[in-house]
Amino acid sequence: xxxxxxxxxxxxxxxxxxxxxxxRxxxxxxxxxxxPxxxxxxxESGTFxxxxxxxPPRGADAGAIVEKVSQxxxxxxxxxxxxxxxxAVRLSSWAGSLxxxxxxxxxxxxxxxxxxxxxxxQSDLLGASAMGIPNILVMTGDHPRFGDHADAKPxxxxxxxxxxxxxxxxxDDGRLLSGRELKPPPSWFLGSVENPSAPPVDFRAxxxxxxxxxxxxxxxxxxVFDTGAFARWMDxxxxxxxxxxxxxxxxxxxxxxxxALSHLEERVPGVQVPAGLSRRLRGVPADRVADEAMTAxxxxxxxxxxxxxxxGVHVMAVASEHRVPVILQRAGVPPALHxxxxxxxxxxxxxxxAAAGGGGxxx
Amino acid sequence: MDILSTAAAPPGTxxxxxxxxxxPVTPRASARSMYRLHRLLEPNPVYRRLAALLDAxxxxxxxxxxAEKGVKKEIFGCRMCGQCALxxxxxxxxMTCPKQLRNGPCGGVGGDGRCEVYPRMRCVWVTAFERxxxxxxAGDLLRLQxxxxxRIWGHSSWIRYWQxxxxxxxxxxxx
Numbered sequence: 001x002x003x004x005x006x007x008x009x010x011x012x013x014x015x016x017x018x019x020x021x022x023x024r025x026x027x028x029x030x031x032x033x034x035x036p037x038x039x040x041x042x043x044e045s046g047t048f049x050x051x052x053x054x055x056p057p058r059g060a061d062a063g064a065i066v067e068k069v070s071q072x073x074x075x076x077x078x079x080x081x082x083x084x085x086x087x088a089v090r091l092s093s094w095a096g097s098l099x100x101x102x103x104x105x106x107x108x109x110x111x112x113x114x115x116x117x118x119x120x121x122q123s124d125l126l127g128a129s130a131m132g133i134p135n136i137l138v139m140t141g142d143h144p145r146f147g148d149h150a151d152a153k154p155x156x157x158x159x160x161x162x163x164x165x166x167x168x169x170x171x172d173d174g175r176l177l178s179g180r181e182l183k184p185p186p187s188w189f190l191g192s193v194e195n196p197s198a199p200p201v202d203f204r205a206x207x208x209x210x211x212x213x214x215x216x217x218x219x220x221x222x223x224v225f226d227t228g229a230f231a232r233w234m235d236x237x238x239x240x241x242x243x244x245x246x247x248x249x250x251x252x253x254x255x256x257x258x259x260a261l262s263h264l265e266e267r268v269p270g271v272q273v274p275a276g277l278s279r280r281l282r283g284v285p286a287d288r289v290a291d292e293a294m295t296a297x298x299x300x301x302x303x304x305x306x307x308x309x310x311x312g313v314h315v316m317a318v319a320s321e322h323r324v325p326v327i328l329q330r331a332g333v334p335p336a337l338h339x340x341x342x343x344x345x346x347x348x349x350x351x352x353x354a355a356a357g358g359g360g361x362x363x
Numbered sequence: 364m365d366i367l368s369t370a371a372a373p374p375g376t377x378x379x380x381x382x383x384x385x386x387p388v389t390p391r392a393s394a395r396s397m398y399r400l401h402r403l404l405e406p407n408p409v410y411r412r413l414a415a416l417l418d419a420x421x422x423x424x425x426x427x428x429x430a431e432k433g434v435k436k437e438i439f440g441c442r443m444c445g446q447c448a449l450x451x452x453x454x455x456x457x458m459t460c461p462k463q464l465r466n467g468p469c470g471g472v473g474g475d476g477r478c479e480v481y482p483r484m485r486c487v488w489v490t491a492f493e494r495x496x497x498x499x500x501a502g503d504l505l506r507l508q509x510x511x512x513x514r515i516w517g518h519s520s521w522i523r524y525w526q527x528x529x530x531x532x533x534x535x536x537x538x
Contacts, residue, residue, distance in 0.1 A: 113462075118510060140462055140469045143384070143480045154384055154462070161466035162510045177510060195470030200492035203504065207467045210505050214466075222470050269471030269479030 037134035038106045039078035040189045042312075042336065043218065043247045048305060049312030050336055051108060051220065051249060052324050053080040054100070056091035062099040065091070069105040071321045074335045075328055078106040078135055080220070080314070087114065087147025094124060097133045108191065109133050112141025117157035118166065118177055125167055129186030137191045137220065138163045142269075161214045164192055168215030190215050195222035196233035198270045205236035208246070218247040220314040223264075226274050227303040234307050243309030250304045253316035254293035254323055255281060294323055298330035305331075384461040387478050387487035388440025390454055394494035397454035406525045414525035428519040445518035446511045446532055451503045453494030460487050465508035468492075506533040 042049040052072045057064040069079050081096035090096075097107035109128050111121065128136060140160045144152040158166065166177050167190055174185035192211045196204050208219060224230045230250060237243055255261045255273070261281055265273050277296060284292045301313050313333075315324050328335075390397070404410075417427045435441030439449060439456040448457055448465055457465045461480035468488035471479030476489040495501045509532060515523075523529045 140464060142471070143461055145384070145461075145480055156462045156464070157513075158510050159462070159464040159466050161507065165507060166510070193470060195472075197474075198468070198470055198472040199474070199476040199486065199489050200468065200472075202496075203467070203488075203492045203501070206501075206505060210466060210507065214507055269473065270469075272474050 037078070037189065038336075039108065039135055042077040047312075047336075048333060049247070049249065050076045050315060050328060050333060051078050051080060051312065052076045052315045052321065053082060053318055054096070054321060055082045055085050055318045056093065056096040058088070058090050060091070062091070062095065062102075065096050065099040066103040068321045069100045069103050069107075072324055073103070073105050074337045075325045076105075076315075077312075077336045078108045080108045080110055080137060082318075083110040083112045083139075083141065084115065084147070085110075085142070085318075087142045087144045087149070087152075089148060094128055094131075094133065097128065098131060101132060106135070107133055108135040108137050110137045110139060111163070112139050113156050113158050113160055113163055114141030114144065115152075115155055117155055121158065121163060122166065122170065122176055125170065125188075126182070126186055129188055134189055135191065136167065136188045137193065138167065138216075139193045146269075160192060161211055164190060164211055164216055165214040189217055191218040191220060192216040193221065194219050195270050196224070197222070197226065197229050197272060201229075201233075205233055205240055205242070208237060209240050209242055212242055212246045216246055218249065218311070220249045221251040223253055223271050223316065224250045224300065224304065225272070225277055227300060227307075230304065231307050234309055238309045243311075247311035248309060249312045249314045250310055251314045251316055252297055252300050252304070254290070254297040254320070254327060256290045256293050256317070256320050256323065258282065258286065258289055290320075290323070294327045295330060297327045301327070301331035301333065305333075384480060385440075385442060385459045385463065386461065386481050387484045387490070388456060388459040389485060389487075389490055390440075390456070390494070391438050392454070394453050394498050394500075397449070398498055398500070401450055404521075406527065410525040411527075414522045417519070418522050418526065424519070424522070427522065428517075431519050431521055443517050443520075444511060445515035445520050445523065446529055447520035447524065448508055448532065451506050451508065451533060452488075452491040453496075453498070453500060453503075455487050455491035455494055457487060457491065457508075464488070465511070467504065508533045 039049070039051065054065060054068045054072070065081070072079050079100055081093045081100060082090070083093040084090055093109050093111065097109040100107040111124065113121070116124065125136065138160050140156070144150060144154050167188070169175055169177070170182060171186055171188065174182045176182060194204060194208045194211070198204070211219070234248070237248065255264060255277070258281065261273065261278060264271050265278070280296060281289055281292060304310055304313060315327065317323050317327070417423045432441065432443050439454065440459045441456060442458050444458050457463065461478065462469055468486055469479065472486045472489060473479065473482065476485055478484045478486045492501065492504060495503055520529065
C-alpha cells in the first residue's frame, strides 16, 4: 500500500503537493497528461454536456455497438459502454469501448467491482489506457443475485471508492496498489456514480466528496425523476464546493413503456419514480406512452439545466438510443457536434423506429 | 445469554461453508456504549505488551482470538476480516454488507433504507450513518478505507490494533 497521507487531502489542487512533485494535478483532480478527449474538453469549456449509455449485445457482434453509438454521435460528447449491466453477461465493456472508438464515438468505459479482483481490475485499466480509451467510469456494480448468473461468486475485492483511488494512484503516481512502478503510467479521465436520492440521503453529498478526494473528476448520477430532491442534493454539493472539483452530470432517461415503468418501480434498486410521473404515463393511451415519456424527460432536463453547478446530463435510454436526439431537441439542447456533413448514420431520427416496448406491447 | 457462545450464528452470518454474500447486521449494542467502551480499549503500553504476549504464545492467541470472535460475532455479526473498521462506521460492520463495501453505501438502497440484496434487512450503511451521526461522529465515515489485506482474515484485530499493526487501514478524513 502507498502512503496514507497522499489521499487524505480533500482539496483537488491542494492535493498536488503530496504527489511527489509530479506536478500532474490540475483542477478537477489531475490529468494524465494526454490531450483531453472530446468529453473532457466539452466539460472544461463550460458547455452543457450530454452523455448517453449503450449496453453491449448478448452476442459476439461489435456491429450492434457501432450501430447504436452512431445514432448518438452527433448529440453526445461521449457514450457510456456498460459493464455487464444488471449482472447479466454481455460483450465486455472494453471491447465495446474499442468498437465505439472505431466508429468515431468517444467511449466512457464502465468498470464494476463485481467480477474482478484488484489484479484483473488494474490490468483492464492499463489495457484501456493503452488502447486509447480516454474515460473510465468506476462503480460498485449490481449484485450477481439480480443477474442471469445468480449462482456466480460475487467478487467485490475493492469497492468503487478504493478502485477510484487505485486508478488515481496508477495515473498520478505511476504505481500499482502493490507499489510497483508503471512505465509509462496510464492516463484517463476518471469518473464515478452517485445516487442522490437513496438513503442515507444526508450522507450522499459528503460521500461524493469522498469519491472526489479518491479521484473522481466527473460523476454521473442515478436517474433523476424528482428534480426538487436533486436540487436539494446539489445545494449540499455546492456547499461542499464539490461542483468546482468534479463535473456533475445528472442521470435522466425516458420511461418508454408501462412495462418499463413497472420494471423501474419494482425491480431497479435505488430508483424511485414519483407518483406524479407514474400517473402521467399511465394516463395516456398505450401507444403514446413513449412520446409522453420523451416529453417528460425533456422537461426534466430543462429543469436540471437551471440548477447551478450542474455540468450536463447523462441520458440513459438503453434499447431506445434513437430517442435520445428527440429528447434533446425537445429540451432545447443543441447537438454536441455541429453539422459534420458525414451525418449519414444519424438520419431518420424520429420515433418511426418504435422499439420493442414502445407501442402495443405495454401491459 | 452466553455472550461468548459461537454456536448460534446471529442473523446475517453464514454458519460455515464457502463465502456466500454476507447479510447486513444491525448491532446489538448502542453506538453510545460502543464509543464509550472504545475509550477503555485504546492502545496503551499495557495493552501493547499484553498483545505482544498473546501474539507470541499460540495457545493464548487462539483462545483470545476465539473470544474476540465470539463477542464480535454476537454483537456485530463479525466475520473476522481482521481489519476492524467498526470505530469508523458507528460500530456497524461494513463487512456484513453483501458487497462488503467499506467506503459507504451502494446506489441500490431502497427508499426506506432497505438493503437491495436482502430487501427484508436494513442497509448496514444506513445503520452506520445513523449511529455515527447520532454521536456526532458522521465525519468518521469520510475516511478513505483502503483495500483490505485478504491474508489477515481470521486474525485478531484487537491484537493487531494494540500493536499498531492496522494503522494503514484508512487514510485521512474528507470534508
